[in-house]
Amino acid sequence: GAGVSQSPSNKVTEKGKDVELRCDPISGHTALYWYRQSLGQGLEFLIYFQGNSAPDKSGLPSDRFSAERTGGSVSTLTIQRTQQEDSAVYLCASSWPGQRETQYFGPGTRLLVL
Amino acid sequence: QKEVEQDPGPLSVPEGAIVSLNCTYSNSAFQYFMWYRQYSRKGPELLMYTYSSGNKEDGRFTAQVDKSSKYISLFIRDSQPSDSATYLCAMSALDSSYKLIFGSGTRLLVRP
Numbered sequence: 661g662a663g664v665s666q667s668p669s670n671k672v673t674e675k676g677k678d679v680e681l682r683c684d685p686i687s688g689h690t691a692l693y694w695y696r697q698s699l700g701q702g703l704e705f706l707i708y709f710q711g712n713s714a715p716d717k718s719g720l721p722s723d724r725f726s727a728e729r730t731g732g733s734v735s736t737l738t739i740q741r742t743q744q745e746d747s748a749v750y751l752c753a754s755s756w757p758g759q760r761e762t763q764y765f766g767p768g769t770r771l772l773v774l
Numbered sequence: 775q776k777e778v779e780q781d782p783g784p785l786s787v788p789e790g791a792i793v794s795l796n797c798t799y800s801n802s803a804f805q806y807f808m809w810y811r812q813y814s815r816k817g818p819e820l821l822m823y824t825y826s827s828g829n830k831e832d833g834r835f836t837a838q839v840d841k842s843s844k845y846i847s848l849f850i851r852d853s854q855p856s857d858s859a860t861y862l863c864a865m866s867a868l869d870s871s872y873k874l875i876f877g878s879g880t881r882l883l884v885r886p
Contacts, residue, residue, distance in 0.1 A: 664817070693872065703818070703862070703876040716873075751817055760872035761806040765817035 662686070664766030666752050672772045673742055681737045681769045685754030692735050693755075693763060694727055698748040706750075709735060710757060742773045777801050780863055780877030788885050793850040797863035797877045800844065804865040804875075807839050809848045812860045812879065821861075822848065853884045 665684045673679050685692050694706040705719040709729045720726070724742075729735040739746055749770050753763035780797045787793055795809075805826055810818035822837040824830045824846075830837045836849040846865075850857055860879040866872065 691872065695874075702878040703864075703874070705873050705875075708872050710872075719873075755872075761808065761866050761874070762820060762823050763872075763874065764820060765810075767817045770815075 664752055664754050664764055666750075666766040666769050668769060669767065670770045670772075672774065674774055675744060676741055678738065678740045679742055679771065681739075681750050681752075681771070683735045683737070683752030683754075683766060685733065685735070685752070686764060688756070689754035689764075690732060690757045691755045691760055691763075692729060693753045694735070694737050695751045695753065695765075696721075696748045697751055697768070701748075703751065706737070708760075710760075739771075742771075744773050747771055747773045775800065776878075777875050778863060778865060778877040781880055782878055784881040784883055786883045786885060787853055789853060789855060791853050791884075793853050793857070793882060793884075795848040795850075795861050795863075795880050795882070797846050797865075798844055799846075799865060799875075801865075801867065801875075802841075802844070803867040803869075805868045806866045806871055807837070807846050808864040808874070809835075809837055810862040810864060810876075811857075812862060814859075818862055853882075855884045855886050858882055858884050 692709045708716040727737045749768040751768045753765045809822040812818045834851045838847045862879045863877040864874040
């Protein structure tokens with residue numbers, strides 16, 4: 661079946677603008693995650709959604725970052741008032757609910773803030 | 775100090791060689807250990823998953839976990855040029871298994 665899909669693949673924006681990144685998980689995967697991959701920082705956890713439970717937002721770096729998941733499927737990560745340090749690859753992953761440690765990643769969205 | 779340490783490489787080997795990739799960690803609560811492969815400009819691909827200590831083999835890949843030493847390894851036998859990629863170790867604790875902590879990745883180059 662289809663894997664995790666993300667859009668757009670690449671996004672160039674100007675400092676101060678808002679951006680929205682989209683993730684479509686593997687069908688049947690009720691757990692969804694967002695990570696950020698920066699040069700020199702590796703992958704860092706941002707947020708975790710599981711079904712209708714309250715998400716774990718502990719990894720979000722500032723209140724400019726927010727995410728939602730509608731209908732238990734597609735998720736959107738929003739970055740408001742983007743800064744140059746937000747430039748990174750944003751990766752989405754999904755998993756079966758009982759196998760949260762085995763996550764399957766999408767191709768990522770490469771964000772460049774000028 | 776980072777929770778998970780991984781030599782960034784690059785590691786360059788001839789085709790057919792046995793490759794050894796390693797990570798060390800400091801958090802004794804980690805129970806789940808994963809290896810991901812990431813090709814340039816692609817997302818990480820799950821290769822191996824191990825719970826607690828021990829070995830696991832899948833084709834040309836073997837994952838080892840030594841919790842007493844806080845050390846994990848990935849061995850690749852009969853390496854191929856197509857194995858050239860960045861290899862990321864990841865781990866998580868029992869009570870927060872979804873929160874993967876990644877190493878920074880080791881770049882591997884397999885020369886034909």
